[in-house]
Amino acid sequence: RHAIGRPVLRDAIVATEDRRFWRHFGVDPVGIAGAIRINLAEGRGPLEGHxxxxxxxxxxxxxxxxxxxxxxxxxxxxxxxxxxxxxxxxRKIKEVPFALAMELKYSKEEILT
Structure with a gap:
């Protein structure tokens, strides 16, 4: 079994990387908008940093x-x-169809492993 399959590690990754992982469809417009807002507030470009x-x-x-x-x-x-x-x-736009297709084909657990 993969290490990421362990609940503690899996939950830690989800908590730090994508806290809405279990609720979104592969793309999180709220997360992207929040990252852009933070980056701009910190004086960076929209996709530089978060x-x-x-x-x-x-x-x-x-x-x-x-x-x-x-x-x-x-x-x-x-x-x-x-x-x-x-x-x-x-590039982020190019990732969208792949992420959506992955969410249709694989379970959330499979994506994590």
Whole structure:
């Protein structure tokens, strides 16, 4: 069994990363808006610092990093690496359909493991 499957660790991750994890559908507009508000109040750009991504969005982004580079994709390898690590609003928008699809296909418990 994965370590994250242990209730104490699972609950700690949810509490620190995505406290509304059990209630949202993979994307948390309230969390994103709150992160933008905090970042702007602290004098940063809207997505610099607090990102507001849900655990599901973070998993979607990590899965991008796990996919091998495809030379037939039309992207250079450097563009692929940059796209996977991008922290812009455009990148966050790209994560949305993947996060929504994950929530439809997998249970919350499966997403955490």
């Amino acid at each position: 990102g507001g991504s849900t655990i599901t969005q973070q998993v979607a982004k990590l899965l991008c990093l796990g996919n091998p580079y495809d030379p037939d994709s039309g992207m250079t390898e450097a563009e692929y690496e940059e796209d996977c690590r991008e922290t812009t609003l455009a």
